[in-house]
């Protein structure tokens with residue numbers, strides 16, 4: 001008998017989690033949808049049944065129940081400890097626990113082997129990190145990576161419902177106002193305000209999370225930007241290896257790796273929308289430098305970048321139960 005719940009069930013990731021759980025027939029006997037007080041009275045549909053949205057109380061959670069977290073990190077810091085005390089198993093999408101040494105940070109195609117089945121809490125990496133980790137893992141098996149450089153073009157849905165609604169408002173001609181940021185017809189080159197050292201938090205997340213997942217360290221030169229795209233993160237990646245690579249080797253490694261779809265056509269974020277695989281596009285070796293590889297990585301940030309990855313983690317945890 002499996003009880004499952006989505007915390008933040010009315011949000012972009014929470015709704016996608018319910019969709020992915022259904023698509024993949026994750027076995028759920030009892031289901032709970034949690035959100036804030038402002039969603040009281042709202043119903044969500046899961047597996048063909050209506051579920052009234054519930055407010056979290058100290059009695060909400062129970063031993064062995066699977067909880068999929070899709071709230072802000074500030075909220076996760078409040079409800080996750082309560083859930084763990086109750087004996088629940090949590091896969092959390094927020095950044096609250098990603099760098100906690102005792103909490104595994106998992107992209108199943110890359111490092112599912114760190115899971116032992118004894119975990120009560122597993123962290124889902126940031127959306128821009130997940131797609132990059134999926135693409136880099138097979139390359140790291142081929143040769144030693146010296147450094148990587150990545151520039152991201154991230155969809156507004158990556159920042160949740162409020163920003164997606166704000167872009168739609170701006171597309172309809174509304175002005176962002178004096179304090180607001182113009183997203184429509186613009187590229188916003190700092191995702192969140194720059195920190196004291198000039199990096200924005202999105203860049204730091206990439207630089208901190210990637211070595212934890214890949215289990216190797218190398219310099220990561222990251223620049224992240226928000227673009228007026230609804231769904232789908234795009235990344236321009238350059239990887240420098242310590243030895244020459246043959247293009248055939250690269251293509252074989254990437255095309256046989258799980259979770260990757262190879263393209264050579266100049267794919268766009270719209271091509272990735274609704275897709276589980278990460279698209280690796282226009283792979284090219286530098287003509288004068290056979291140690292340097294360039295490619296694009298594109299993925300649906302709400303699926304592989306969030307909900308799908310979380311459900312895949314739960315599927316692994318479930319295997320230890322049977």
Ligand SMILES: NC(=O)c1ccc[n+]([C@@H]2O[C@H](COP(=O)([O-])OP(=O)(O)OC[C@H]3O[C@@H](n4cnc5c(N)ncnc54)[C@H](OP(=O)(O)O)[C@@H]3O)[C@@H](O)[C@H]2O)c1
Nearest residue numbers: 008010011012013035036039070071094158160161301306
């Ligand atoms: N969007 C992405 O592509 C993406 C990718 C990777 C990771 N993430 C992370 O996933 C998390 C969720 O993101 P999102 O995009 O889904 O945000 P969102 O669309 O803004 O949804 C936030 C959810 O949190 C709920 N919530 C707010 N206060 C609550 C409370 N007191 N108790 C319970 N639930 C509460 C909201 O409920 P109400 O509707 O009732 O306010 C809503 O369901 C964030 O930590 C985000 O950084 C997002």
